[in-house]
Amino acid sequence: MSRPGGTLRGLAASRRVVIGASLLVMLFLLAFAGPYLAPWGWEDTDFTAFREPPSARHWFGTTQSGRDVFALTLRGMQKSLVIGLLVAVLSTALAALVGMVAGYLGGWPDRLLMWGVDLLLVLPAFLVVAVLAPSLGGGWPLLVLLLATFLWMVTARVVRAMTISLREREYVLAARFGGASTPWIIRRHILPHLASLLIVDAGLNVSVAIMAESGLSYFGFGVQPPDISLGTLIADGHGTATAYPWLSGFAAGLLVLTVLAVNLLGDGLRDLLDPTLEKGTP
Template sequence: MTTTSLKPRRTENAALRKLRRNSGAMLGFVLLVLLVASALLGPLFLGSPGAQDLAARLSVPSAAHWLGTDQLGRDVLTRVLSGARISLGLGVGVMLSALIVGSLIGLLAGLLGGWWDEALMRLTDIFLAFPSLILAMAISAALGPNLTNVMIAVALVSWPTYARLIRAQVLALREREFVEAARALGSSQTRVALRHLLPNSFAPLLVQGSFDVGSAILTAAGLGFIGFGAQPPTPEWGAMVSETRNYIAQAPWASSAPAVAILLTVLAFNLIGDGLRDVFDPRGR
């Protein structure tokens, strides 16, 4: 085996070792694994999140209801774990949608240049000119408040970051020797983009995606809280906090449980993103 073939594996192993030594990233991974496991397995054992027991409304945490009940007697733990499926799925779906759209636009802008670059970047600037939450509220209100429209709204305000990121990577890479060599060998623009430019832009995309999953969950929860997102009785964390905010003095557990779930989930993705940034940032190395 040649030295050249060993180099990528050595680099990969060094990156993994550095990531394992990052205590923050490891804490984030542990939190994420626990959240995913709870989201997948919890509702299988705890029953329906919509089951009501008005006789037990606003019950304090006990052996029967580990996190108490809400104003309709629904088990808060069951609803929080069911909401984890919704929030995690929404966050990952938004990130993937925004990544695909933003990467395509950034790739076209960086490769084609000229008026294509100007037009696509001015479109990106228009989206970046508005506060993301305000723009997401407007889009969600226009489409109608439900989970599907929330995903569309949050994805539409998230793609410009990826477009800018990919464009910068393409501009930095398109004149490199390996890209020029691929063109000299007759590779088409599409092959150059998919075989050489996108793979070499994967590291910053991975870091940005880790941060954006948490950001998407937080934005969706904000929309749910103010009534532009998921609607009751959907056990979405933001909507749960909104439903129980009038009972915070009587039953603080009903609103604090989904709020803590939002906090831990966003913290997990941010810790993972920080760890990945430390590994892939050449200045850090």
Template structure:
């Protein structure tokens, strides 16, 4: 039995077919370390509180003298030893000096000394400590011996002994505090580097021919960054406190210049009878140090991956 002929369908008679979807794999660029840190800081209230207070003090130190007609050396003989008024916002001392103007001037010097000497000491500690721990051998021994030698020298009393030769220059004091405040952190960084030296990524960089400074800069210092950030932040507060202590005892900033330390020293005897002379400079110092500590603590949590904060 013959089969019936079947009609051949042309391509135009076939129903249209939808093309198969093409899936493209997009490479997602990982976020940079700085962006990750910033996202963590955005969820840290301590950073915003401390940073806002620090920013306020910096702006106040820069522009605060524009808000008053008095300079730190001006004397109002008609309003000597007066409490805060509209004319003198923070009151006057026994000589008629405007306390507001003096606090602004003292805050300027304290911030300059802290913001320069603190990070400078941290940079010295990071560089010398990481190099000593990485190179090992005689280089490590020489740097370690130098650090131990400086640690036994009482830096505070040396600065007091050098005071007659420096004439109370706050610039010399700032440099001296920077070059004598790095030894303890250098020991910590040296010990951390000795353990990092045996890690695979450091060995790989060394076998690829990278020099000592390249390995230290690219692999060692980034891995101890959290320690350096903490030290730099605490160093700022420590340098401000050191300057204030020296000025309090009369071995720091000298008249006619003023410092928070000299203002606190002048007002301590009148803390109960004329409290504005002591409370305003002391309160400024305490709030500044507390705010800096809050910023440093927030930065530590954001940089350290084991800090336990919310990940971005």
């Protein structure tokens, strides 16, 4: 019979997963289906409405140039979500690859890979991305690559430590002595035991990536015009936030909701899937 603490932890985690996942699905639907319901496109201009507050004609109001804030906000939300998801997938995949290879092979591959991890850890990530992203002119795909480059190192160290423990298990040794190749052993016997960690890491990295992209875009180092993201919308409207709060308020609110939803989902998954957490003993 499980102890009450483990049961309560599981119920709390499940509640967070349901709330986070439901909110995230609604935000995705709003971002990608909302533009088809809106009367204005993000590139349209209403020359009869400049800086008008929210109304039946313009649901989130208009900008100083007459563009619809609702359409702009959803466009920016789309870009922030896509960047967050791509960065999370790339950084988690890189962490898994480097950590498992270093932990399983050991020796000089381990030392070389961990030297690279240590080098990246001491670099000022924000400054490096801020300098390279605008100067290289690669657009938002380059921003995705740069952000992913600086989000995987800590997870790689955790994966390496777990792989070192797993490589001494009997089934791994048996597969090795049976002539199985290193890629097969890693894919068949190492990766499945790390799946829960990687799923949780990818989920939490989405919010980290969205916040990083928004911060860089706010300061002009991220998504570049004419494209937009939530960060650029907040930056465009922050100077007149008291007089025209709708210019940046809706973008800021959706950014907070998105990060909250991802964090709730990630925390709930961590409590449900992380084998290092006590779930109760029989």
